[in-house]
Every structure is written in structure tokens, then in C-alpha cells.
Amino acid sequence: MSTVQSQSPYHFLIRRVHSLLGLLPIGVFLTFHLLLNLTARSGPAAYDRVIETMRHFPGIIIVELVVIFIPITLHAVYGAWVVYTGQSNVLRYGYARNWFYILQRISGIYTVIFILVHVSALRFGEANFASLQHFVANPWGLAFYALGIVLAVFHFMNGLWAFAITWGLTIGPRSQKIWAYVCGVLFVVMSVVGLADLSAFLR
Amino acid sequence: MAENKEIRLKIRRQDGPDKPSRWEEFTIEYHPKMNVISCLMEIQKNPVTADGKKTTAVVWECNCLEEVCGACSMNINGQARQACSALIDQLEQPIVLAPLTKFPLIRDLMVDRQIMFDNLKKVHAWIPIDGTYSLGPGPRMAEVKRQWAYELSKCMTCGCCMEACPQVNSRSKFIGPAAISQVRLFNAHPTGEMNKHERLAALLDDGGITDCGNAQNCVRACPKNIPLTTSIADLNRETNKFALNRWLRK
Numbered sequence A: 001m002s003t004v005q006s007q008s009p010y011h012f013l014i015r016r017v018h019s020l021l022g023l024l025p026i027g028v029f030l031t032f033h034l035l036l037n038l039t040a041r042s043g044p045a046a047y048d049r050v051i052e053t054m055r056h057f058p059g060i061i062i063v064e065l066v067v068i069f070i071p072i073t074l075h076a077v078y079g080a081w082v083v084y085t086g087q088s089n090v091l092r093y094g095y096a097r098n099w100f101y102i103l104q105r106i107s108g109i110y111t112v113i114f115i116l117v118h119v120s121a122l123r124f125g126e127a128n129f130a131s132l133q134h135f136v137a138n139p140w141g142l143a144f145y146a147l148g149i150v151l152a153v154f155h156f157m158n159g160l161w162a163f164a165i166t167w168g169l170t171i172g173p174r175s176q177k178i179w180a181y182v183c184g185v186l187f188v189v190m191s192v193v194g195l196a197d198l199s200a201f202l203r
Numbered sequence B: 001m002a003e004n005k006e007i008r009l010k011i012r013r014q015d016g017p018d019k020p021s022r023w024e025e026f027t028i029e030y031h032p033k034m035n036v037i038s039c040l041m042e043i044q045k046n047p048v049t050a051d052g053k054k055t056t057a058v059v060w061e062c063n064c065l066e067e068v069c070g071a072c073s074m075n076i077n078g079q080a081r082q083a084c085s086a087l088i089d090q091l092e093q094p095i096v097l098a099p100l101t102k103f104p105l106i107r108d109l110m111v112d113r114q115i116m117f118d119n120l121k122k123v124h125a126w127i128p129i130d131g132t133y134s135l136g137p138g139p140r141m142a143e144v145k146r147q148w149a150y151e152l153s154k155c156m157t158c159g160c161c162m163e164a165c166p167q168v169n170s171r172s173k174f175i176g177p178a179a180i181s182q183v184r185l186f187n188a189h190p191t192g193e194m195n196k197h198e199r200l201a202a203l204l205d206d207g208g209i210t211d212c213g214n215a216q217n218c219v220r221a222c223p224k225n226i227p228l229t230t231s232i233a234d235l236n237r238e239t240n241k242f243a244l245n246r247w248l249r250k
């Protein structure tokens, strides 16, 4: 019936899966990750106990693979391709949304680097309160972490703004604007939570 | 307006697609109510640069001179717009003219916007009514719908939205916001709606609607104020429904 022969039938699917992965599970994981780490504020002993419990959870590695590693890898690899196919022009068109467009890409790339360092040091290295405490005792280490948290949260919240367009939820300029404010507030709240996690290690 | 006695222009010149480019400056006499096209016409009459060197006339394209054909699009002081509606009195000098960068250059300020017309063909931006017998009058269109659809029909394929879009470039196949918005226009038409599936299917393709990165420059660059980002979001919803439905019925 249709006379149109789609040349790459998977293109649409891949882009939509990429978008969905950003929220489910990655965004949801990020939210829980930042909230759970508030336990660090109760001190080293409590925090290390939580980590030990998690590490000995049966099948934890499967959960980590399915909920964290595989989705983030897929999203990051395809995201890098998306970054490559764009060509920013903020110097000529300095609109706020155009800045958000490039910041979405910069924050994505920074997040890859951050996750690689964060995971290799804490998941595969020695995961305890003291090791992160040692890392952020260095001002550069602290800046690296603070930026990592804020940019990951930015990427998630600006992504959530775009997500609503990708899925056809916010259609007109007014609904997009209201949703942008909501995402802005969520960005502030989640950044505060993330930085509060981090501040627990500054002692 | 003593300081306005002359107009200074800086124009990017290039003799052909594979030739090197250069900048040339011109000074022409000021007349009230001039626009960029009339300045280019002055240069054509007397192609001499500001420092007195003889040069060739600057090549550009124009037709309607009233911002409805889209032929005269170029970068004027860094922003893509129509030369015919760019009034000298409202421009900062020297006025910098450069060709659009997202299309193959022909010469000087003239580019080949063929890709935009090819993209309209890709998405079936027309209503098929040819047949072997008269099909009779089509269904009526609701007035409220006609009002917003009319806004979309103002697109003149000028390319300003393509120039402003970060997702349109040599590394991407993105068809750009203009063609996407035309899908919304033709799908809104009561007769055009009958072939909705063909246009939506075309948008699922590589370079289709998913390649928009939501930078939203297009809607600001459009001289016709076409709600491009609304069209994109609306068609995101339509293509999602269409693709899911098609998949579930396979």
C-alpha cells in the first residue's frame, strides 16, 4: 500500500530507543544513585555498611549490567555519533536554546569521562568512604567531581526537556516553556542533592 | 544624516564552486530607502571596489523583491535573511554579505538550494489528485484548521531555517525543519490526509524527524514566522503513533 520504501527502517527505532534509555533506566538510576548516597552524610561507617550490603546482593552484577552498564554504553556510543553529526553555531545564533543544545553535548561528553573515572576508581577499585574522601581531598579531584555531578544532572534535566518534545508531549511553545521551568527547578534540586552527597566526603 | 551619505559593504566573493574566496569592500552613494538588492545593483552598474580597483559585478539571485520567493537569501551581518527586505537604514555598517553556507555555492552570493526541493519530494509534499476521471470536489476544511495551516503554507523554501540549524551540515543527512513542517501542512489538508502514511513513513527515515536536536534556531530564523518547532513536536507525536501502529500490525 505504501509507496515509500524506507531505506533504513531502524533509524527511527534507534533514535527513539536512545531517547528512552536516557530516562529509563539511566535517568531513574541517576536519581536513585544521588538520593541513596545521602547516607554518606551519616558518616563512614554507615556508608560502608550500605555499600557492602549492595555488593553482596545476589545477582548484583546482572542488575548492574542490565540497568546501568549496557544502557549507558548504548546511550553514550550513539550519543557520541549524534554529537559528531551536529555543527554548533552559537557564535552566530546566540539564543538560549542554542546554548542548551551545545551544553547538552558538552555535558554528555564530560559525563562519559566522569563515569569512566568514577567507575574504574570506585566500582572496580577500592569502594569505600575513605577512597572517595581521599580523591576529593585534592581540590582538582573535588572540582572534577562537583562538575561531574552538576553536568550529569544538567544533561538529564535538559534531556528531559527534549524528551517531552521527542515523545510529542509538549507541542506548543507555551507548554515547552513551562516544562523548561519545571526541568530547571528539578535541575537545582538534584544538583543540591548531588553536591550534598559530595560534601559528606569533605571531612 | 551626514554620516549616512555613503554605504559601506563587505562582500565575500568566489568566482566558482572550486575557486578560492576573497573579501571585497565597496562604497556606494546613499539614497533613502535602499535595500541590500539595490546596493548590489549599484555595484553591478559600476563594479569598482572601495580602493578603486576594477572588479567583476557581484552575482546574486532575486525574483519577487517582496520576500515571497526566497531566492535572495544570504547571510547579512551574520544572519540568514532576504536581501530584498533587508533595509539599509536598519543595518549596521559595514554591511557584511556572505553566501549561505549550507548549500553548494554557484558564484559569489548565489547558492544552489536544490536539496530543499529534493527534500520536499522525499516527504511527498504535495497532494496527489491525478487520475483517469474527475474525482469531484474534495472534503471541506474546517475554518479553524485552515487558519493555522495557512501559516504553514507561507514557506518559500528560502533556506534560512536550514542555515540556522546546527543539525543541517555536511556530516548529517537531516532534511531540515522546512520539509518537516510541510508534512504537517499537507497532512492537515482533508484530501492530503488520505496519503498521510506516505509522508509520515518518509519522516522515519535516516535524515528524518529524529535528527532534529531541538536547538530551536529555525523558528527564530524563519522570516515567515512559521511555527517550525510546533510542527516538529506535533509530528514527533504523529510519527511515534504511526510507527508503533505500523509495527503492531505487521
Ligand code: HEM
Pocket: A018, A019, A020, A021, A022, A023, A026, A027, A030, A075, A076, A077, A079, A080, A082, A083, A104, A105, A108, A109, A111, A112, A152, A155, A156, A158, A159, A160, A162, A163, A164, A166, A167, B210, B212, B213, B214
Ligand atoms: C548520566 C547519564 C545520562 C543521562 C541521565 C542521560 C539522559 C539523557 C536524556 C533524558 C536525553 C534526552 C533524549 C531526548 O532528546 O529525547 C539525552 C539526550 C542525549 N544524550 Fe544523554 N544521558 C546520559 C549520558 C550521556 C552520555 C554519556 C552521552 C555521550 C555523549 C550522552 C549523549 C546524549 C546526546 C548527544 C543527547 C541528545 C540526543 C538528541 O538530541 O537527539 N548522554 N540524554
Ligand code: SF4
Pocket: B164, B165, B166, B167, B168, B176, B177, B211, B212, B213, B214, B215, B216, B217, B218, B219, B228, B229, B232
Ligand atoms: S529545532 Fe531542530 S530543526 Fe530547528 S534548528 Fe533546532 S535542530 Fe534544527
Ligand code: SF4
Pocket: B070, B154, B155, B156, B157, B158, B159, B160, B161, B162, B177, B178, B181, B221, B222, B223, B224, B225, B226, B228
Ligand atoms: S520554513 Fe521559513 S525559513 Fe524555512 S524555508 Fe520556509 S520560509 Fe524559509
Ligand code: FES
Pocket: B061, B062, B063, B064, B065, B066, B067, B068, B069, B070, B071, B072, B073, B082, B083, B084, B085
Ligand atoms: S527576491 Fe524574492 S524573497 Fe527576496
